[in-house]
Amino acid sequence: MSINHAALGLLLAVGPLAAQNTPLDAFRGNIAAIHSRNRAAYLSHYLHTPALARVGPDGLRQGYDTFAAGVGTSWPDTLVATQFRIVPVTPDVVYGAYRYRVVDSSGSVRGVSERVFVRTPEGWKIAVTTAFPTPDATPPPLAIVGATLVDGTGAAPVRDAVVVTRNGRIACAGARMSCPVPPDADSVRATGKWIVPGLIDTHVHFSQTGWVDGRPDALDLRARYPYEAVEAELHRRPDRFFRSYLCSGVTSVFDVGGYAWTLDLQTSTGRSTTAPRVVAVGPLLSTIDPWLNLPDQRQFIYMADEATVRQAVRAHKAWGAAAIKVWYIMPPQPPDTARMSALVHAAGDEARKVGLPLIVHATGLWEAKDALRAGARVLVHSVWSAPVDDEFLALARRAGAIYVPTLTVPDGYGQVTARHFLPDRGALRCVDRATRAKAFATDTVALAQAPPQSLRQRLGRIVRSLAPGLGSTRRHDQGALNLKRVFDAGIPVALGTDAGNPLTLHGASVFRELEAMQASGLAPRDVLVAATRNAARALDLDSTGTVTGGAVADLLVLDADPLADIRHLRDIALVIHRGEAYTRRELEYP
Numbered sequence: 001m002s003i004n005h006a007a008l009g010l011l012l013a014v015g016p017l018a019a020q021n022t023p024l025d026a027f028r029g030n031i032a033a034i035h036s037r038n039r040a041a042y043l044s045h046y047l048h049t050p051a052l053a054r055v056g057p058d059g060l061r062q063g064y065d066t067f068a069a070g071v072g073t074s075w076p077d078t079l080v081a082t083q084f085r086i087v088p089v090t091p092d093v094v095y096g097a098y099r100y101r102v103v104d105s106s107g108s109v110r111g112v113s114e115r116v117f118v119r120t121p122e123g124w125k126i127a128v129t130t131a132f133p134t135p136d137a138t139p140p141p142l143a144i145v146g147a148t149l150v151d152g153t154g155a156a157p158v159r160d161a162v163v164v165t166r167n168g169r170i171a172c173a174g175a176r177m178s179c180p181v182p183p184d185a186d187s188v189r190a191t192g193k194w195i196v197p198g199l200i201d202t203h204v205h206f207s208q209t210g211w212v213d214g215r216p217d218a219l220d221l222r223a224r225y226p227y228e229a230v231e232a233e234l235h236r237r238p239d240r241f242f243r244s245y246l247c248s249g250v251t252s253v254f255d256v257g258g259y260a261w262t263l264d265l266q267t268s269t270g271r272s273t274t275a276p277r278v279v280a281v282g283p284l285l286s287t288i289d290p291w292l293n294l295p296d297q298r299q300f301i302y303m304a305d306e307a308t309v310r311q312a313v314r315a316h317k318a319w320g321a322a323a324i325k326v327w328y329i330m331p332p333q334p335p336d337t338a339r340m341s342a343l344v345h346a347a348g349d350e351a352r353k354v355g356l357p358l359i360v361h362a363t364g365l366w367e368a369k370d371a372l373r374a375g376a377r378v379l380v381h382s383v384w385s386a387p388v389d390d391e392f393l394a395l396a397r398r399a400g401a402i403y404v405p406t407l408t409v410p411d412g413y414g415q416v417t418a419r420h421f422l423p424d425r426g427a428l429r430c431v432d433r434a435t436r437a438k439a440f441a442t443d444t445v446a447l448a449q450a451p452p453q454s455l456r457q458r459l460g461r462i463v464r465s466l467a468p469g470l471g472s473t474r475r476h477d478q479g480a481l482n483l484k485r486v487f488d489a490g491i492p493v494a495l496g497t498d499a500g501n502p503l504t505l506h507g508a509s510v511f512r513e514l515e516a517m518q519a520s521g522l523a524p525r526d527v528l529v530a531a532t533r534n535a536a537r538a539l540d541l542d543s544t545g546t547v548t549g550g551a552v553a554d555l556l557v558l559d560a561d562p563l564a565d566i567r568h569l570r571d572i573a574l575v576i577h578r579g580e581a582y583t584r585r586e587l588e589y590p
């Protein structure tokens, strides 16, 4: 049996109009009628009497007629029913319960639902039905049986494996013999599939939309898209991107720079099964003074002097930031390199004192080396200005640094400059309608609205190193060449997209980035480790990034072999986040 929408929904195969010869048949038939949106079949399961009882959080309601009147006006997009249990009470009365998850346009709701069945001449009928949301309950135990396990550690794949999840963690992962299926777990047959850890994007920005309305410094459309309104909407609705990430197989992300509210996402997503785990740094420190702030909030803190820098680092610690992020960009005028360097080193020193890792945006070789000397743990961009040299590699090794290549973000800016969006059709199904519409609107923005001088200065180095439409010749880019050198030198590499930047879409952009890493000469296995275990280390999350016993139950079930070609990470059948299993289809936007 292949894993599809209905199979996960029921986990036990059932026809939509199963005979109601046993209470379990009636139970499953009742659910199947919801899946098939069959009003008559659905109603046929209920006792046609004024005594029919329905109970929910708002109490008891009775009567078949009022119930029937409301049926069929709206059906959920998805109803996932698991953990069916049947308890005979008397020969003519049976109690049943199951766990449900309902997904519709307003989001995802989990709960427990009960039925009391009574025997009638027409078969078993429902006399009592209840449903109670249980948003904080842990997902039920699940066993995925028969897939090839690629656990993210770089170890050899395990064929015919079993992965058991329980209480949001991986209870067991390995060969079938070593991982028995527990009797209380629902099981999914996954023969011919592959299991990998959930992907981790170490470079995203929830304060940016994925289009130019979040970056008026790149292309100023504020007359049509007021920046204050755009940012208020991002703050209000981060959930739209949460779904995009899960849909794209991304179960954890690192927000490496944004407004202060992004820090709150750490708590709000900390135990969520409907959002990726977010680790965030809050406002970033910058060696230049960008104007892109709100009148009453800053996402960039200008490193004016040492006192400002050290104070900002201590404030970040107090507010719960996961790291200190520095934008290390030399000013366009003949740079006062010694002063800038001293400020970056002050940030590194203060970060060390308060126990926060230093992470740095540095695309110039000189700045990247200086950042490593200042103690940078993560470099969130490639070095684009020149080939990395032995000194850089030695510094990176000594600092124990993780290198995040972030190869494809310049392509998005290139598409904006060319006024032509190059959609990634498959991945775009994970993008909400409003964001999709904006991306396609790129082609209609007047060419007269040229990027301002400030953008050209900021991106000059990156964009100059890329010709538009490089496509298959990408491996000749400086970024790609440097990635291969860094990887070959044994420096750990992690996946990062810079999602939120124009046309680097939240979630959906991971696939092209993974493919660019492979095109740079990394083997699929090494790209996968970069996107999972190494990325978890960049976030300082030691309990995620691998499918091993005790880890957080974040994993993907794929239809094709990711070790043959990293493109097969696109072939997602199931996304399991903290033990909650979603089909790819239910996470897509219509």
Ligand SMILES: [Zn+2]
Binding pocket: 203, 204, 205, 256, 257, 498
């Ligand atoms: Zn970034």
